[in-house]
Amino acid sequence: MITRFAPSPTGPLHLGHAFSALTGFDRARAAGGTFLLRMEDIDRARSKPDWERLIVEDLHWLGLDWPTPVRRQSDHLDDFEAALARLADAGLVYPCSCTRGDIRAALSAPQEGAPMVGPDGILYPGTCRGRPMASRREGDALRLDMARAVEALPAGGLSFFESGPEQCGSHRVTAESLVEGTGDIVLERRQTGEVAYHLAVVVDDALQGVTEVVRGVDLFAATPVQVLLGTLLGHNIPQYHHHRLIRDERGRRLAKRDDARSLRTYRAEGLTPSDIRAKVGL
Incomplete structure (x- = not known):
């Protein structure tokens, strides 16, 4: 099994990102497989190296590791x-x-x-x-x-x-x-x-040999067109694992602008990676 976490370096990671990354990492590890990190930095106006560095720092703090070098779309x-x-x-x-x-x-x-x-x-x-x-x-x-x-x-x-x-x-x-x-x-x-x-995303997943795409259920509706594109391009079609979303007290999905729930904020407050796992129900 090869899974991946593919954030855009346009802001800090929040609890929803942590849940997705941890889910992909845990599923790969349980199957004796590989977890990959990929930077989807094709939005050149909003993607920043400082955000990428913080993403890597946060994920390492959570206890995740991955093969290097990391694939960047812009490359x-x-x-x-x-x-x-x-x-x-x-x-x-x-x-x-x-x-x-x-x-x-x-x-x-x-x-x-x-x-x-x-x-x-x-x-x-x-x-x-x-x-x-x-x-x-x-x-x-x-x-x-x-x-x-x-x-x-x-x-x-x-x-x-x-x-x-x-x-x-x-x-x-x-x-x-x-x-x-x-x-x-x-x-x-x-x-x-x-x-x-x-x-x-279809091209990246194929070139990296991803066998299971782990991501939020909000992207389930996008799966058919991505399966279509992969088929037209002659790619092997991965399995998909769409997980629940982490929401705030009002039931809204978290966004990067919600800094109060960013991992860097929780780290500064002294929380541990185990605390983050507990917060997202893992």
Whole structure:
């Protein structure tokens, strides 16, 4: 078993991060496997070396260890571009110049009805679908043509196995759910040219040989499109383990801005790693 914890170095770790990292580490250790740390620092405007150093410090304080060097997304942009090129060569990608305002305007027409919402928010209405890659202009995004992508799937469709307690079992992914429930997702962002999360995480997990993706249940809905991308790229599909979220007293999921529950704050207050395990129910 190979698991991984893949934080973005854009702020301090909180209790939710600790729970996810500890869960992945414990599952790998119990199976005699390997736990990896990866830095998802592709958001170059917000990612900071100081946050990365604090993340490493906090995880070591919790008692976690991992092979080095740590994979940083910013060091492997060529891997993502190669994956994009493969999808484009297969005719599955098109350029898109639409802004968020354009999308909202297109969906606000009375005949459109209520907009559909998928794992990335409001589903794209397909305004630029059909544009050839040769028409791409500077600043355009790249989107996956979902209808064409599902046509390229094996006859038996897609499935993945979930070992998490809430959704445990085999899950089938249908073409209909991808086209109507996910839509033409962004693979590379407008203006910045940064590869989107769905593609980056699929490429990273495949290149690192991850066999079980451990993460919060809030990302369960993103799993089908990631299984699709992995299949289109010829990757082995990992098993998934989506765990519960750690929430505050009001039932809200924790965020990096909630410094009162950051690990550095608890460390300064004199708590121990065992105290943190107890706080998250481990």
